[in-house]
Amino acid sequence: MESRYDVNEVESRIYEMWEKSGYFNPDTCVEKGVTKVGAEPFSNILPPPNVTGELHMGHAAMLVIEDIMVRYNRMQGKKTLWVPGTDHAAIATQSKVEKEISKKEDKNRHDLGREEFLRRVNEYAQKSHDFIVKQIKRMGASLDWSREAYTLDATREKAVHAAFQKLYDMGLIYRGNRVVNWDPKGQTVISDDEIIYEERKAKFYTFRYSKDFPIAISTTRPETKVGDTAVAVHPDDPRYKKFVGKEFDVDFVGVPLHIKVIADEAVEKDFGTGALGVTPAHSAIDWEVAQRHKLPLVQVIDERAKMMVDGPLKGMKAIEAREWIVSELAKQGLIEKEEEVTQNVSTAERTGAIIEPLPKLQWFIGVNKKFKVESSKLKGVKSGSEKTLKELMKHAVESGEIKIAPDRFEKVYFHWIDNLRDWCISRQLWFGHRIPVWYCMSCLEPHVNLEVKSKWFLVRHGETDWNKEKRSQGSSDISLNATGKEQAEIIARQLKSEKVDLIVSSPLLRAKETAEIIGEATGAEIIFDDRLREKNHGVTEGMLIEEANKKYGNSYTYEATISGSEGYADVELRAWEAFLHHKKDHHHKNVVIVSHGGTIRTLKKRLRNLSIEEMFALPGTKNTEVLEIDSAEKCKKCGSDFYEQDSDTLDTWFSSGLWPFSVFNWPQETADLKTYFPNSVMETGYDILFFWVARMILMSTALMGQVPFRQVYLHGLVRDAKGRKMSKSLGNGIDPLEMANKYGADATRLSLIIGASAGNDLKLSEDRIRGYRNFSTKIWNIARFIQMNKPTILDLPSVKQSDGTKKHRKTDYVQYLDELEKLKLEITKHLDNFEFHLAGEKLYHYIWHTLADVILEKEKLGLRSDDAAKAESYDILETLLLKSLKMLHPFMPFVTEEIYGIFRPGKMLMVEKW
RNA sequence: GCGCGAUUAGCUCAGUGGUAGAGCGUCACAUUGACAUUGUGAAGGUCGGAGGUCCGAUCCCUCCAUCGCGCACCA
Numbered sequence: 001m002e003s004r005y006d007v008n009e010v011e012s013r014i015y016e017m018w019e020k021s022g023y024f025n026p027d028t029c030v031e032k033g034v035t036k037v038g039a040e041p042f043s044n045i046l047p048p049p050n051v052t053g054e055l056h057m058g059h060a061a062m063l064v065i066e067d068i069m070v071r072y073n074r075m076q077g078k079k080t081l082w083v084p085g086t087d088h089a090a091i092a093t094q095s096k097v098e099k100e101i102s103k104k105e106d107k108n109r110h111d112l113g114r115e116e117f118l119r120r121v122n123e124y125a126q127k128s129h130d131f132i133v134k135q136i137k138r139m140g141a142s143l144d145w146s147r148e149a150y151t152l153d154a155t156r157e158k159a160v161h162a163a164f165q166k167l168y169d170m171g172l173i174y175r176g177n178r179v180v181n182w183d184p185k186g187q188t189v190i191s192d193d194e195i196i197y198e199e200r201k202a203k204f205y206t207f208r209y210s211k212d213f214p215i216a217i218s219t220t221r222p223e224t225k226v227g228d229t230a231v232a233v234h235p236d237d238p239r240y241k242k243f244v245g246k247e248f249d250v251d252f253v254g255v256p257l258h259i260k261v262i263a264d265e266a267v268e269k270d271f272g273t274g275a276l277g278v279t280p281a282h283s284a285i286d287w288e289v290a291q292r293h294k295l296p297l298v299q300v301i302d303e304r305a306k307m308m309v310d311g312p313l314k315g316m317k318a319i320e321a322r323e324w325i326v327s328e329l330a331k332q333g334l335i336e337k338e339e340e341v342t343q344n345v346s347t348a349e350r351t352g353a354i355i356e357p358l359p360k361l362q363w364f365i366g367v368n369k370k371f372k373v374e375s376s377k378l379k380g381v382k383s384g385s386e387k388t389l390k391e392l393m394k395h396a397v398e399s400g401e402i403k404i405a406p407d408r409f410e411k412v413y414f415h416w417i418d419n420l421r422d423w424c425i426s427r428q429l430w431f432g433h434r435i436p437v438w439y440c441m442s443c444l445e446p447h448v449n450l451e452v453k454s455k456w457f458l459v460r461h462g463e464t465d466w467n468k469e470k471r472s473q474g475s476s477d478i479s480l481n482a483t484g485k486e487q488a489e490i491i492a493r494q495l496k497s498e499k500v501d502l503i504v505s506s507p508l509l510r511a512k513e514t515a516e517i518i519g520e521a522t523g524a525e526i527i528f529d530d531r532l533r534e535k536n537h538g539v540t541e542g543m544l545i546e547e548a549n550k551k552y553g554n555s556y557t558y559e560a561t562i563s564g565s566e567g568y569a570d571v572e573l574r575a576w577e578a579f580l581h582h583k584k585d586h587h588h589k590n591v592v593i594v595s596h597g598g599t600i601r602t603l604k605k606r607l608r609n610l611s612i613e614e615m616f617a618l619p620g621t622k623n624t625e626v627l628e629i630d631s632a633e634k635c636k637k638c639g640s641d642f643y644e645q646d647s648d649t650l651d652t653w654f655s656s657g658l659w660p661f662s663v664f665n666w667p668q669e670t671a672d673l674k675t676y677f678p679n680s681v682m683e684t685g686y687d688i689l690f691f692w693v694a695r696m697i698l699m700s701t702a703l704m705g706q707v708p709f710r711q712v713y714l715h716g717l718v719r720d721a722k723g724r725k726m727s728k729s730l731g732n733g734i735d736p737l738e739m740a741n742k743y744g745a746d747a748t749r750l751s752l753i754i755g756a757s758a759g760n761d762l763k764l765s766e767d768r769i770r771g772y773r774n775f776s777t778k779i780w781n782i783a784r785f786i787q788m789n790k791p792t793i794l795d796l797p798s799v800k801q802s803d804g805t806k807k808h809r810k811t812d813y814v815q816y817l818d819e820l821e822k823l824k825l826e827i828t829k830h831l832d833n834f835e836f837h838l839a840g841e842k843l844y845h846y847i848w849h850t851l852a853d854v855i856l857e858k859e860k861l862g863l864r865s866d867d868a869a870k871a872e873s874y875d876i877l878e879t880l881l882l883k884s885l886k887m888l889h890p891f892m893p894f895v896t897e898e899i900y901g902i903f904r905p906g907k908m909l910m911v912e913k914w
Numbered sequence: 915g916c917g918c919g920a921u922u923a924g925c926u927c928a929g930u931g932g933u934a935g936a937g938c939g940u941c942a943c944a945u946u947g948a949c950a951u952u953g954u955g956a957a958g959g960u961c962g963g964a965g966g967u968c969c970g971a972u973c974c975c976u977c978c979a980u981c982g983c984g985c986a987c988c989a
Contacts, residue, residue: 004950197988204989218989232989267989276989285989303982308936343988408918415917561983690984755927755937760919765925767938785948841928841936853953858947 001785001902005780007744007773010895015137018897023911025144028080033226034784034911035079041462042073043081043676045663046143047684047692048151048656050089051128052096055135057718058685060736061752063141065715065836066683068753070142071890072831073680075914081676083663084136084143086129088152090432090652091194091350093128095186097121097431113624114430115494121431125283130884135737140745142910148674149663151655152433159662160433160655162447163703168448170371172389172702173425174444179280179287180424181346185353186304189362189427191651192421193690195355199346206273206337207329209252209259214243216336218272221282222329223321226255226309228298230278232289235263237274253328254311262293281359284367297359305356318356363426363435365389367698376705383705392701393417393694404712405834406759409689416690425651432649438630439646442609443638445558450632450643451869455498456583457592458600461506461514462487467623470545472555474537474565477509478708487623488514492521494626500524501589504582506532508594515594524592531578534596539564556598558612568615572602577786579603587631597621607642657695660708679709686714686759713834716761717753734764743773746892750775753840753891775844776895779888782852786877789863791870813876816855820846820883827887828914843888851880878903886912 011513022028029035044066049059066082074080094109097120101107109117129150136143149156167173180189205220215231233240243261250257265290267276280290280297290297300309307313307321316324328333346355367389379399381392396402397410404410426435428882438450462484466473480488491514500522505515507528519526538546539562540555548555552562560567575595582591595603597620605615607629620626630643658666660682664673678700682693693712700708739748750772756762825845830839855877862873882903885896889909900909 001948003948074942197985201989206989220988272989274989278989283989341988344986345988412918412984417987686984751937757928760927765926765938768926771937774949774951781949781952783948788948837928845936852948856948857953863933 001780001784003784005777005895007746007776007894008741010898011138011140011740011745014894014897015140016573017753018142018370018908018910019137019145021908021910023074023908024082024142025146027082029074029911032077035074035077035454039077039079041081041648041675041680042076042078043083043679044069044070044681045083045660046085046141046624046677047688048085048087048149048659049132049136050092051125052089052092053088053128054131055736057734057736057752059135060139060714060748061718061756061762062685063136063139064749064752065713067139067141067749067893068831068836068890069834070682071893071910072914074142074910075886075912077890077913079675081142081147081672082143083147083149084133084141084145085149085151085659085663086132087656088125088432088652090427090429090649091188091190092652093125094121094429094431095350097124100124111431112716113490113494115497115626116490118430122749129425136738138737138745138803139749141479142893147309147380147582147663149659151652151659151662155665156655156658156662157433159658159666160650161436162435163654163658163699164650165449166703167365170702172366172369172371173363174366175361175363177359178364178422178424179282179284180355180362181348182303182356182358182360183348183351183353184303184356185351187427188346189360189424189426190348190350190355190697191424191653194349195346196349198347199342200437201820202341202343202345204272204337204339204341204343205326205329205335206339207335209250209257210334211332213248213250213259214305215240215275216273217275217277218337219277220341222325223307223313223318223785224282225277225305226252226257226313227279227281227298227323228252228257228259228277229280229290229298230260230262230293231261232264232267232276232278232293233274233746234267234269237267237269240275253313253325253332255309255313259536260293260295262289262295264289264292282357284357287357287359295357299359301356301358303358305354314748320605362424363437365423365425365698367393367420367422370704372821373705378701378705378707381705389698390417390420393697395708396697396701401707402530402710402712406714409686409712409714409759413689413694416694423651424533425654426646426648427651428647429649432652433655435646435650437646437649438643440635440638440640441607441629441642441644442640443635444873445635445637446646447632447635447643450630450645452630452632454586454588454631455590456629456631456642457495457498457500458603458621458629459491459495459514459518459592459594460600460621460623460625461508461510461594462491462595462623464510466542470636472537472543472548473538474534474541475508476541480510480513484510484623485513485517488517489521490624491626492518495592496521498522499590500592502531502586503592503594504532504578505594505598506530506534508533508577508596511594515592518592518594523594529578529582531574531581532595532599534563534594535568535571535598538562545645558616568598571599575599575602576606579606579619583631600627606673607864620690622828653691653695657699658703660696660700661704666704677704677709681711681713682709683713683715685717687717689714714759716756716759719761719763734766739766739769743769744776744894746776746894747772750840750844750891753836754844756837758834775848776892778848778852779885779892779895779899782847782856783881785856786874786881789874789877791867791874812858814873816876816880819850820880824883824887831890840891843884843891847884847888852886855880885909886914 030037049055070080070082098109202220205222206216208216244263247260250259278286278289280287280295281299301318302308305318307316313321346632370386370388373381373385373387379401436449438447462480464478464484465481466478495518501524503515503519503524503526505511505526505528507530515526540552555561558568594873600621601618631641632643634641646694660675660679664670664677696708747769751769785826827839859873859877864870885900889896897909
């Protein structure tokens with residue numbers, strides 16, 4: 001043995017050896033006979049790390065704890081499976097890439113287009129994934145890589161679609177217009193759980209809408225009050241009883257409001273003035289009040305947190321509007337009180353933006369809706385019984401079918417469920433599972449998991465100099481400029497990933513050139529159709545639009561206004577005729593239509609069944625925009641056969657929620673699913689109990705009628721030596737990879753185990769890791785010493801009896817073995833009870849301070865004696881060492897495996913019997 | 915407001931109804947030894963405070979304090 005233990009050399013070699021052996025895969029273990037065919041299964045799924053960069057110490061802790069459980073169970077002879085995977089982490093990954101692009105190229109995702117942006121995100125995700133896998137392996141995790149999964153891969157997509165369909169059919173997924181949490185920075189809706197409350201100082205104003213309004217109200221957000229439609233008071237409040245039911249028209253800082261006074265139990269008499277200004281559009285609570293009293297809803301703040309009401313407020317930022325309104329009220333002498341209060345402000349977890357409650361049409365999972373539980377395997381829930389998701393989620397833990405350790409988290413879990421509201425699952429993001437719903441273009445009827453037969457893409461030509469100069473450009477043959485060519489390339493790139501069969505283009509030069517660029521990229525045939533050309537502008541052709549308008553008036557009208565020119569009505573007629581013609585001829589093909597802004601507008605009008613006004617209100621088609629239209633079976637409601645897919649994506653936790661069975665390729669009925677589901681354990685950080693653990697229980701009880709796992713084990717967070725959260729901005733993170741390279745993965749592993757009890761945070765410092773590095777060195781040297789003293793003659797008659805059992809002369813030896821056997825019982829018990837820190841500490845103590853300091857020192861005497869005594873001393877030392885190594889293996893797999901291999905060539909400790 | 919956790923050696927933390935433990939750090943001594951060190955030993959603690967149960971409490975119960983966290987409220 002080398003005098004020095006070279007961690008890096010050993011650890012990389014050993015992991016490779018494990019991987020090659022195939023023993024990470026339980027099927028191989030059975031094949032090679034190290035696991036019995038009928039062995040009890042033990043399964044665990046790795047909480048998939050986000051593909052947002054790299055792993056931190058928290059991930060390392062998770063890997064180590066799980067690897068200990070997995071290795072222990074594998075050595076126990078169970079059919080042990082640990083499934084690896086990664087999570088696409090929609091909003092986290094998307095916003096990371098967006099930030100990068102904005103920093104490096106000063107562009108946003110819309111500049112790049114959906115396809116190109118997604119290409120970039122996927123590229124980033126792939127890189128992250130590769131690095132993460134490397135890191136995971138470096139930590140020694142014995143995962144079955146042959147079963148690796150990704151929350152956004154094709155197999156998991158099937159699971160997502162099946163789950164959506166099933167929940168939709170059960171009536172649990174619905175689309176509704178409700179007040180949701182809008183993140184103005186991320187430009188997306190987020191769920192209640194993605195909100196972080198921050199305490200901030202705020203001013204609490206008490207005022208009246210106007211002089212002639214009898215009731216004063218209070219708020220910290222005066223800017224929302226232009227959206228008030230009622231004032232609510234408590235039914236028993238004598239001060240206001242006389243006003244209940246009355247309606248008032250008031251002038252609030254120049255905005256006319258119609259306010260109804262209503263009585264509602266939700267109002268607290270003692271809070272503020274005891275009267276609540278109800279803003280149904282911008283407060284979830286008010287929205288509920290409004291639902292009860294059938295109040296109208298007035299949205300006054302838009303998606304960019306700007307004011308929407310007419311008058312001086314229009315376009316003002318919400319914060320500015322607040323100041324403006326307060327000063328107006330002050331001028332009018334309407335403010336009665338102004339107090340400093342601390343309030344909890346809702347901010348978005350990912351972007352930090354202040355949440356703006358907005359009414360929006362979104363997809364939800366109803367948690368309070370009763371549904372029929374089909375084929376239930378849940379304890380105490382009969383198949384066919386009616387339950388709500390909330391009830392099932394609670395029941396799964398209450399019945400004891402899922403146990404949570406430490407058990408105090410069960411209480412936390414129940415409390416969360418009690419407060420749970422419907423889960424908003426749609427996100428205005430691009431990265432993620434597209435919502436598998438198609439809306440009929442003409443009647444908007446939703447169709448889930450529509451089978452698309454062919455795709456039609458409407459694109460506009462690239463920019464020309466005339467576009468740039470804002471000239472009226474109709475039937476002239478103008479070439480693309482440099483920007484235009486680039487734009488055509490962008491479109492071509494987006495379409496490259498689609499199987500395009502045919503390009504139908506307007507014959508005008510700018511369209512023709514665009515079509516050719518697309519044709520080159522996709523290899524599709526190009527045909528021309530004169531009916532797709534741009535509107536004929538007549539005499540204004542080529543003029544600056546501004547001048548033309550001055551001279552001839554606005555000619556961008558439905559009916560033609562200039563003789564010899566066309567109106568949009570004319571364009572619509574011929575363009576639609578062309579569209580129908582090609583649809584008839586090429587209905588089974590994927591077709592790109594290259595045309596012009598005006599022409600596309602009229603096609604959209606026909607396809608979407610728009611009015612003339614609605615058509616003109618459409619935003620112009622961008623030169624890089626691809627409008628995808630899907631052709632499928634006729635709509636069951638109106639008979640149209642063109643659809644547009646919902647442009648939103650699903651909350652990343654929707655796909656994560658399916659993970660316990662989607663990794664086994666559900667909805668296929670695989671052998672894995674049968675064997676390993678429900679999973680034996682779910683090990684993860686307590687910080688994602690709600691985000692993830694609860695969602696898995698929701699999905700599993702609803703879709704599988706089973707619990708997703710039997711035991712939840714929650715570990716604490718890894719913090720720095722001062723107890724702070726490790727973060728990039730603080731620069732206090734300890735990189736697991738760096739530590740593994742410096743001190744060894746074994747030492748890093750032990751530092752994450754000892755001193756960390758379940759559910760409690762762990763403070764980690766490099767010093768601690770160094771301490772355990774010394775322990776690896778110690779073990780190495782214990783082994784080296786024993787090996788160095790290996791006698792040449794081993795099989796002494798006095799040592800080995802005829803029946804093969806060993807008999808030892810000294811009672812010491814029996815004691816040693818008894819002592820170790822006792823330790824083994826303790827270690828086993830600790831591992832069964834998830835007390836890894838206790839097991840680790842006891843092993844550490846035994847090996848160093850009993851085996852090395854006491855036993856080995858004592859046996860040195862024997863090793864220096866005659867052959868028989870030497871053989872005996874050697875024998876007991878080797879026995880104790882190897883038994884210890886076996887127990888230590890789950891904790892420090894590398895050094896133990898390496899030494900074991902030296903003493904027992906050809907054997908692998910990883911699959912030795914516990 | 916409701917709930918949870920923590921409070922033990924200088925630091926970071928384990929732990930137990932019956933003389934207080936580890937790692938790191940400090941000090942002394944030993945050692946080129948299997949040990950890029952290690953060994954032996956030492957110093958250092960009314961186990962947050964106050965009550966209670968008990969023969970006996972750091973541990974169980976009650977109250978309080980400080981720190982941290984979760985949830986709710988937030989007109």
